[in-house]
Every structure is written in structure tokens, then in C-alpha cells.
Amino acid sequence: xxxxxxxxxxxxxxxxxxxxxxxxxxxxxxxxxxxxxxxxxxxxxxxxxxxxxxxxxxxxxxxxxxxxxxxxxxxxxxxxxxxxxxxxxxxxxxxxxxxxxxxxxxxxxxxxxxxxxxxxxxxxxxxxxxxxxxxxxxxxxxxxxxxxxxxxxxxxxxxxxxxxxxxxxxxxxxxxxxxxxxxxxxxxxxxxxxxxxxxxxxxxxxxxxxxxxxxxxxxxxxxxxxxxxxxxxxxxxxxxxxxxxxxxxxxxxxxxxxxxxxxxxxx
Ligand SMILES: Nc1ncnc2c1ncn2[C@@H]1O[C@H](COP(=O)(O)OP(=O)(O)OP(=O)(O)O)[C@@H](O)[C@H]1O
Numbered sequence: 062x063x064x065x066x067x068x069x070x071x072x073x074x075x076x077x078x079x080x081x082x083x084x085x086x087x088x089x090x091x092x093x094x095x096x097x098x099x100x101x102x103x104x105x106x107x108x109x110x111x112x113x114x115x116x117x118x119x120x121x122x123x124x125x126x127x128x129x130x131x132x133x134x135x136x137x138x139x140x141x142x143x144x145x146x147x148x149x150x151x152x153x154x155x156x157x158x159x160x161x162x163x164x165x166x167x168x169x170x171x172x173x174x175x176x177x178x179x180x181x182x183x184x185x186x187x188x189x190x191x192x193x194x195x196x197x198x199x200x201x202x203x204x205x206x207x208x209x210x211x212x213x214x215x216x217x218x219x220x221x222x223x224x225x226x227x228x229x230x231x232x233x234x235x236x237x238x239x240x241x242x243x244x245x246x247x248x249x250x251x252x253x254x255x256x257x258x259x260x261x262x263x264x265x266x267x268x269x270x271x272x273x274x275x276x277x278x279x280x281x282x283x284x285x286x287x288x289x290x291x292x293x294x295x296x297x298x299x300x301x302x303x304x305x306x307x308x309x310x311x312x313x314x315x316x317x318x319x320x321x322x323x324x325x326x327x328x
Contacts, residue, residue, distance in 0.1 A: 106157035118319030140319030150179025183257030226259035247278030
């Protein structure tokens with residue numbers, strides 16, 4: 062059985078607790094200087110698909126503090142998925158901006174905002190299991206990684222990322238040579254999250270994460286999101302308001318034309 066403990070593929074797994082990615086260590090140093098916080102800021106974003114005459118989003122604005130959980134709900138076709146695609150960098154806003162702004166403890170901006178880089182974002186689409194391509198969990202999570210000639214330090218870094226991703230979604234007891242399609246519904250969603258987490262994103266976007274799951278798998282995914290919220294900023298589009306309610310810090314209703322209004326959940 063291929064587990065994290067027994068794994069023997071190109072990227073080696075490091076057991077050293079001190080090896081962290083450069084971005085993580087930078088963040089720790091920055092936090093010692095000033096706690097502060099950073100915030101995702103969607104500033105008056107409009108979007109009109111190329112070749113069309115109507116905006117799908119109109120002056121959409123949203124602010125979400127790091128390590129908090131935001132939920133967007135609203136009518137089908139209002140533009141929720143379109144907004145997630147812009148946040149993930151899959152399409153470009155026609156106007157407005159999407160950035161990260163850092164603030165000090167008094168809420169004063171610290172320097173200019175940074176454009177949100179797509180490498181900092183992980184997106185899990187609806188029914189992600191439909192897009193699994195590989196024969197094993199390991200191949201699915203490490204898709205696109207170098208298989209040969211990676212130097213030892215890169216192999217260690219990749220191994221550590223894999224270990225963190227698998228552990229954080231609770232897949233560490235499952236054999237990594239298992240066929241992804243043989244997993245239960247809830248575990249397939251865990252795998253879909255691991256595929257994103259291995260890229261160490263700061264912002265996690267989830268489109269209808271509970272859709273199509275039975276009650277047990279839904280509860281399982283909600284518990285997992287509760288854990289992930291401790292280390293990630295999460296923005297979810299969902300109609301499952303009642304189940305996600307306990308996790309939500311901020312929520313918005315999207316009206317037709319992509320206008321967002323902050324609103325408490327109607328539960
Ligand atoms: N590239 C495109 N060109 C033209 N129209 C588009 C394009 N992409 C999406 N649309 C339309 O934009 C509207 C918003 O779509 P979107 O998928 O963002 O809505 P949604 O709120 O996520 O809906 P649902 O809750 O059903 O998933 C829909 O009417 C959709 O048909």
C-alpha cells in the first residue's frame with residue numbers, strides 16, 4: 062500500500078519540521094514586525110465577455126479578511142461563478158480591480174495594494190471529481206510535477222507540500238495508489254481540495270462544494286472546511302446556506318447582473 066509514510070516516487074518526503082516554503086517564512090517574519098492583517102478586495106469589478114454586449118458583473122465589490130469564510134448566494138445565473146473565475150485569474154475584469162491590501166492593527170493601509178496573483182488562488186469547481194484524470198491519488202495530486210532530474214531541495218519541497226496537502230484534508234490513512242474514482246463522494250471532494258492545497262494557495266474558491274453529496278459526505282466536507290478555515294481565506298458560492306451557516310463570517314446575496322449586497326444568511 063502506497064502511503065505518505067512509504068512513498069517512493071521522485072519528490073522525497075522530508076520529516077524535518079523546520080523546512081517551510083519561502084513564502085511561509087517571509088510571512089512569519091512580517092508578522093513579528095507588525096501583526097496587522099490583509100484583505101482580499103474586489104473593487105468595483107465589471108465584466109463583459111469578449112464579443113458580447115452585456116455586462117455579466119456590474120461594479121461588484123467585496124472585501125474579505127484573511128483566514129475568514131465568505132459565502133455568496135443568490136439566484137441561478139446571477140454571475141456567482143463568473144466572479145469566482147475572475148478571482149482565479151481565468152478571465153480578466155473589464156474594469157475595476159482585484160487585489161490584496163495589507164492593514165495595520167488600526168485599520169490603516171500599509172503601502173499600496175497588490176494585484177491578486179493567480180498562483181495564490183486555488184479553485185474547486187462544481188463536481189470536481191468529473192475532472193479527475195489519473196489512475197492514482199498520488200498522480201492526481203502531483204499532476205505536472207517534475208518526475209526526473211529535480212534537485213534534492215526541490216524534491217524535498219514538493220514532498221513537504223504533498224504531505225501537508227494530504228494531511229490537511231485527512232487523506233493520510235488512504236493508500237495513495239488507490240484509484241480516485243473508487244473513493245466515496247466525500248473523499249473525492251477531499252482529494253479535489255488536496256489538488257489545490259498542494260499549490261499552497263492563500264485564497265481558496267469553492268463552487269457549490271456540497272452539491273450532489275449525501276448527508277454524511279456533506280457533514281464531512283463541512284467539518285473539513287471548518288479545519289481549512291484556520292489557515293486559509295475561503296470564498297464559497299453555494300445554495301446550501303443552512304449547512305454552511307456555522308462557518309460563515311461574511312455573506313452576500315448576488316442579484317441578477319452581478320450586483321453584490323452584503324446580507325446575513327436567511328436561516
Ligand atoms: N462567456 C459567456 N458569454 C455570455 N454569457 C455568459 C458567459 N458565461 C456565462 N454567461 C452567462 O452569464 C450568466 C451568469 O452565469 P454564472 O454561471 O456566473 O451564474 P451563477 O450565478 O453561477 O449561476 P448558477 O447558480 O446556476 O451556477 C448566465 O446567464 C450565463 O449563461
